[in-house]
Amino acid sequence: MTTRPVTRRNAVLGIAAAATLARPSILRAQSTGRVVVVGGGFGGAACARALKRMQENLQIILIEPNAVFTSCPLSNEVIAGLRNIEAQQFGYDKLAAESVTVIGETVTTIEPQQRSVVTADGVALPYDRLVLSPGIDFHFDALPGYDETASKKMPHAWKAGEQTLLLRTQLEAMDDGGVVAIAVPANPSRCPPAPYERASLIAHYLKTKKPRSKVLILDAKDNFSQQRLFEKAWKELYGDMIERVALSQGGRVTSVDPSTKTIITEFGNYTPDVANVIPPQRAGRIAEIAGAADTSGWCPIDPMTFESKLVPNIHVIGDACLGGGIPKSASAASAQGKACAAAIVNLLAGDAPETPRLTGVCYNTVAPGYGFSLAGNYQPRGDIFAEVEGGATSPVDAPRELRAREAAEAERWFQTITAETFG
Amino acid sequence: MAAALINVPSRAKRGDIIEIRTLTSHIMETGFRHTMDGTLVPRDIITSFTCRYNGTEIFRADLFPAIAANPYLSFFTIAKESGKFEFEWIGDNGYASTASASITVE
Numbered sequence: 119m120t121t122r123p124v125t126r127r128n129a130v131l132g133i134a135a136a137a138t139l140a141r142p143s144i145l146r147a148q149s150t151g152r153v154v155v156v157g158g159g160f161g162g163a164a165c166a167r168a169l170k171r172m173q174e175n176l177q178i179i180l181i182e183p184n185a186v187f188t189s190c191p192l193s194n195e196v197i198a199g200l201r202n203i204e205a206q207q208f209g210y211d212k213l214a215a216e217s218v219t220v221i222g223e224t225v226t227t228i229e230p231q232q233r234s235v236v237t238a239d240g241v242a243l244p245y246d247r248l249v250l251s252p253g254i255d256f257h258f259d260a261l262p263g264y265d266e267t268a269s270k271k272m273p274h275a276w277k278a279g280e281q282t283l284l285l286r287t288q289l290e291a292m293d294d295g296g297v298v299a300i301a302v303p304a305n306p307s308r309c310p311p312a313p314y315e316r317a318s319l320i321a322h323y324l325k326t327k328k329p330r331s332k333v334l335i336l337d338a339k340d341n342f343s344q345q346r347l348f349e350k351a352w353k354e355l356y357g358d359m360i361e362r363v364a365l366s367q368g369g370r371v372t373s374v375d376p377s378t379k380t381i382i383t384e385f386g387n388y389t390p391d392v393a394n395v396i397p398p399q400r401a402g403r404i405a406e407i408a409g410a411a412d413t414s415g416w417c418p419i420d421p422m423t424f425e426s427k428l429v430p431n432i433h434v435i436g437d438a439c440l441g442g443g444i445p446k447s448a449s450a451a452s453a454q455g456k457a458c459a460a461a462i463v464n465l466l467a468g469d470a471p472e473t474p475r476l477t478g479v480c481y482n483t484v485a486p487g488y489g490f491s492l493a494g495n496y497q498p499r500g501d502i503f504a505e506v507e508g509g510a511t512s513p514v515d516a517p518r519e520l521r522a523r524e525a526a527e528a529e530r531w532f533q534t535i536t537a538e539t540f541g
Numbered sequence: 542m543a544a545a546l547i548n549v550p551s552r553a554k555r556g557d558i559i560e561i562r563t564l565t566s567h568i569m570e571t572g573f574r575h576t577m578d579g580t581l582v583p584r585d586i587i588t589s590f591t592c593r594y595n596g597t598e599i600f601r602a603d604l605f606p607a608i609a610a611n612p613y614l615s616f617f618t619i620a621k622e623s624g625k626f627e628f629e630w631i632g633d634n635g636y637a638s639t640a641s642a643s644i645t646v647e
Contacts, residue, residue, distance in 0.1 A: 340611075365611075366564065366566060366610070366611035367546070367566075368546045368564060384546075384548060384562055384564070384613075385546040385547070385548045385562065385564065386548075
């Protein structure tokens with residue numbers, strides 16, 4: 119199994135290679151037009167950049183209200199005090215330098231008939247093709263008691279930035295012997311293994327600084343991604359410091375009471391010292407405004423082009439789309455952004471889109487120098503994406519050197535994807 | 542195996558509609574699956590659930606192979622008097638499990 123890390127690295131490089139390979143066929147036909155991309159995260163920024171690089175004469179407008187993007191990947195390390203938030207932050211200067219028009223506004227309305235988007239300052243921007251990459255919003259109705267105000271007391275830290283720092287501050291303020299609870303929603307949700315990575319890194323912080331404390335996971339699922347790897351690492355590194363109450367043990371959180379910082383499950387109440395409540399999620403609000411979200415709250419797409427099944431000429435990528443077998447991750451969003459760009463260039467030129475093959479990778483760091491990973495390949499099967507052969511997960515039994523190598527690779531993966539997207 | 546989780550309000554007002562939640566750990570093996578070598582995995586399910594309130598049966602359910610593992614049942618009743626709820630799960634291979642919870646009705 120010593121070749122695995124190499125495979126992993128190749129998989130990351132493969133994304134870049136795929137985007138480059140798409141070029142020649144695209145240069146055949148000259149397409150012109152205007153593509154508006156809403157949302158400048160890993161999906162939207164990658165898509166905008168790929169569009170411009172594939173077809174210079176396209177006008178590409180990226181609309182993103184935040185001047186600075188804060189990355190969720192690796193933000194669990196910020197919570198655990200292992201990393202500064204500045205290392206998570208990226209601007210849009212380099213995209214602007216490549217002639218992507220970056221507009222720092224919020225989109226308030228989308229007119230699919232007129233093919234235009236309207237920003238908060240009242241400006242209407244027409245498009246030939248629109249790409250929505252709005253990420254997630256919280257489904258507060260699905261968790262009574264929880265809302266924006268409650269999140270100031272019981273942080274979700276599921277959108278990186280202020281919330282990440284708030285959770286870190288609460289951990290730092292907690293006395294030794296305290297309980298940190300993490301409420302985990304059912305799937306689909308952003309980055310399915312991340313709550314468990316977070317539990318691990320919080321346990322690392324506690325073990326180092328407040329060793330009598332505990333982490334309690336209240337989980338709406340019975341099983342989770344890379345479960346055996348996590349559980350083995352927990353036992354090895356943290357003994358019984360992490361306790362998990364699964365769905366079938368009554369772990370599903372049904373409501374919260376922020377006034378007393380109480381988490382209510384189907385079978386009991388918990389009043390932890392720090393309550394990290396990750397609420398159920400749905401596609402970012404603008405997807406709903408566009409009419410691209412269905413009753414599930416997520417956006418069904420044609421996997422060949424990422425075009426919405428509900429609204430023509432609108433493409434949805436990243437966490438917001440129903441990606442079939444593709445987990446909602448930064449890596450997947452980036453791959454989707456590039457594949458979507460290639461499809462749009464072909465569509466604008468009147469050519470048939472090529473069948474995309476996406477690779478998604480996911481690294482989990484459970485302690486400094488201890489990481490593992492999962493890589494998957496995805497292709498359209500019928501009208502959804504399905505996982506195809508070639509994927510791999512780190513072996514459950516492996517020497518610590520491999521875990522150390524994978525932890526180092528996680529950092530390299532982050533440097534690569536952020537440089538590719540924003541650098 | 543003490544595998545049941547019960548949620549009954551400990552107090553209620555007379556006439557209140559109260560929710561009762563139960564969850565019991567059980568494999569609920571359908572009897573339709575085969576092992577790798579082709580032998581049928583025998584059925585092993587809970588077939589019946591009963592709830593009694595001070596001795597009177599107030600809720601009963603028959604369970605079938607299509608019901609998922611760890612059956613979760615929730616139902617409502619009217620709080621009439623203080624006392625005891627008794628729960629019973631009966632299943633294949635002589636499976637039997639009980640649990641109880643008290644309520645104070647004011």
